[in-house]
Amino acid sequence: MKIIREIQVDHLARIEGKAGIEVNIGEEIEAKINVTEGPRFFEVITKDKKYDEAVAIFSRICSFCSIPHKLTPIEAVEHALNIVPSEQTKKLRELLYISNVIYSHALHLYLFVIPDYLGYPDAFTVAKKNGDLIKNGFLLKDFGADIQSIIGSRSIHPENAIVGGFGKIPSKIEMKKIKKMADDVVEKAIKTVEFFAEYEYPEYVNKERRHLSIKPYEEYGVYGSSIISSDNSSFDVEKYKKHLIESVVSHSFAKHGTFKGEPYMVGAISRLINNLSLLKGEAKELADKYKNFISSKNCFANNFAQAIELVYFVERAKELADELTEIKEEKKAEAGKDSGEGYAVTEAPRGLLIYYTKIENGLVKSVDIITPTAMFLPMMESDIASMAEGLWNDGYKDVDLIGKKVEMVARSYDPCISCSVHVAKL
């Protein structure tokens, strides 16, 4: 292919991790995400480690979603060793997990995405022009961070969450505090939805696409044990290797995922598309009011969906804290055996996260992790190509402009590059 124009973003700013975008415009238009962050081989370095140490190491895969990378392997270990956590532990974990979704969505939208929408290089500059807007975001982020600290011991790499339960159970007073804080921030979350409802999606990236998400146990959210597709098919997490294919590509340290031979999308918009009927409260009202924004065809809908989820999860946090006001001291659940195989799937802020682990005599022998960013990279590349092609064919030949627009496509997915380069299969 003769390349007429190359658009190269070596190091994409305002994302988690290090990746570049390369778009080649010729007879056809090609887009590649070059993941240049070094691989860290988490599946290899945790081999032969005690399982309680291994779960602490996994959280180091990523700081934005260190809680999903702690709670998901914990669940896989518990599945492997017949450890049954208490109802109270499950509720506390859900509260801890969704506080991370709030934290991550708020950081992503306000620190990484909103500067694009307003045409500024960063949130600090936005803060100078529109202090209240950024303050909104930081209050939402703080709400998530505070819950992560109360339950997890800190907002990044929460050591209080352990196999079987928690080291220390938070107090009744702390649960009341969370309820009160939720009342204070729900309005900030609603304002976030209203901000994004002001912007139409670029049509260049409209296309039919498949969405994969968890099938939640009961409530809309992050926990379940099977995966559903927007074509109504579903499969149990234990069968994930049959359905979700990961392959090595030459330009990236991150593997690429396909389902039924096609790229697919995961993340906030996929959760909303697949589980819309489970929404309730203020989030449901907003989703009804702005239903045109919940588009299965456009990747920019993911930012809007994250805003809707901010509202939902703030309200859900309040509900869970309310159910936990009679929280009591209890011991962690003990292992029924010391060897076994376990699977777990959860919804990290960016989408499906799968852990498989095999344990022998208390030591981790084998691990497989599939992260959302590895799942959606092929779809993201396809959208970047569509954006560049649309602009180019409409007569926009300015490389800088096309560069800025394709960066926005990448950010709409909320990629987590550190997560995507953990890879190893042993």
Add this chain to the structure above:
Amino acid sequence: MKIGIHGLTSCYGCQLSMAAVKRIIDVVDSFEIKYFYMVSSDKKIEKVDVAFLEGSVCTEEDEKELKKIRENADILVAVGSCAIHGGVQGMLNSYEEAYKEVYGKEISYEGRKSRPIDKFVKVDYRLPGCPPEEEEIMYYLATFAIGSYPEEKDYPVCAECRRKGNPCILIEKGEMCLGPVTVAGCDARCPGYNVACIGCRGPVPHGIAWFDSLARTFKEKGFSKEDVKKRMEIFASQYQKLDEMLDKIYGDLNENNKGDTS
């Protein structure tokens, strides 16, 4: 005062901690942030007074970037366990095998074994933690801002744990808590949650502190040197004096010295 905030291969948690400091919007105007690529698209590497750097060197690109950052900074601060000790990724024993196993020959990039940044350039200060504490980030920023410099802690987590009055996890519960060998600054957070220290802040500076008298408890509790080493390696596998520390705890120091002189 001009500062730069950078990241090599890591989880980005140190940069995130710096960006998410609660008072960041209040203090950000006291500095001229010349580089903070994680949060800003409008930055180039240029001369700064202080560069903060998280992450370890895992690729050729990492090394090049590190050298460029060093050349342009009067003061270089290594932030977090990856930059200071190579991070958890430093544990990898056989890089080549793992690499081949995972990627085969289908990939055009070359990765390398994770190394801490002081293997390549001079480091002026270390801001430990995985991730660093908000208080310490503010302390480092503040001391540089007034033309002073931060003092690194040289005592173990146990000191803070005793002051807080936590029950001792090592002595009372018999769990392998790395408090005695880990540098303080976290206010003994994990022991306060009944969770044994995993050593995420890295080893306490060797030879200065009184870690060894405390750490002899490992021996008394029946933990083998190998067991302690395995746990310490999670965050300090690339620490040069790790074996020396363990020898001191397990009382093999004299024998080693004999070996040296013979």
